[in-house]
Amino acid sequence: MTDVSRDRRVINLALTGASGAQYGLRLLQCLVAAGCQVHVMISKAAQIVIATETDLKLPGNTAAQQEALSGYAGAEAGQVIVFGREDWFSPPASGSGEKAPLVICPCSTGTLSALATGASNNLIERAGDVALKERRKLILVPREAPYSEVHLENMLRLTRMGAVIMPASPGFYHNPQSIADLVDFIVARLLDHLDLPQDLMPRWGEERLAARKTD
Known part of the structure; x- marks a missing residue:
């Protein structure tokens, strides 16, 4: 099934139907560049959002999606693996599977609700439930405005x-020059929380410390 070495770090990545598909796709690229093996789950609504917000058109079946995303991210053979909506035998579906963190990016408010109430009606919800019960790292990137009381209570x-709630709310103190800079702001924070190296943007205070060293 895969040519990727077992010593690669595994990251579970799910994309759901909130706006902000660019965040999840950019994160996929960065995870691949960092040498991770990425287990990807994509909801039907996410496929529609991706087609609406980006130039990427994902095919309907899982194998073709895997090929398309591997090419998009520049992955090696087997480095990106896509699991279907009801693939209950995939590693993210069980606590006895790979002990990998899960990032849901973007995370719809419907997914927030399902996770908060313990629903497991599809693989993404089950993977989130597993992450919570196994005390694994779970990072959720909601993108909605405004938030209702229900959304806030669920968060x-x-x-x-x-879980770590990281809304897709990019900062501006790094003087962004493009939409890509705003996307990279959030992706850089996600990589930090996954303990992965990143050079998308300097960490707070780094530039000042570097300037002091040259004085």
Whole structure:
């Protein structure tokens, strides 16, 4: 099934139907560039959002999606593996599977609700449920405005369960010059939380420290 070495770090990445497909796709590129093996899950709504917001048109079947995303991210053979909506025998579906972090980016408010209430009606929801029950790293990137009381309560509940809520709210203190810079701001924070190296943007204070060293 895969030519990728077992010593690669595994990251589970799910894309759901919130706006902001660019965040998830850019994260996929960066994870591949960092040498990770990426297990990808894509909801039907996410496929529509990707087609609407980007030039990437994903085919309907899982194998073709895997080929398309591997090419998009510049992955080696087997480095990107796509699992279907009801692939209950995939590693993310069980606590006895690969102990990998899960990033849901973007994360729809419907997915937030499902995770907060323990629903497991598809593989993405089950993977989130597994991450919570196994106390694994779970990072959720909601993109909605404004948030209703229900959305906020679900985020609070998930935070108390151990999830990290990282809204797609890029900063501007790094003087972004393009939309890509804004996307990279969020992706850089995600890579930091995954303990992966990144050079998308300097960390706060790094430039000042570098200037002091040259004085």
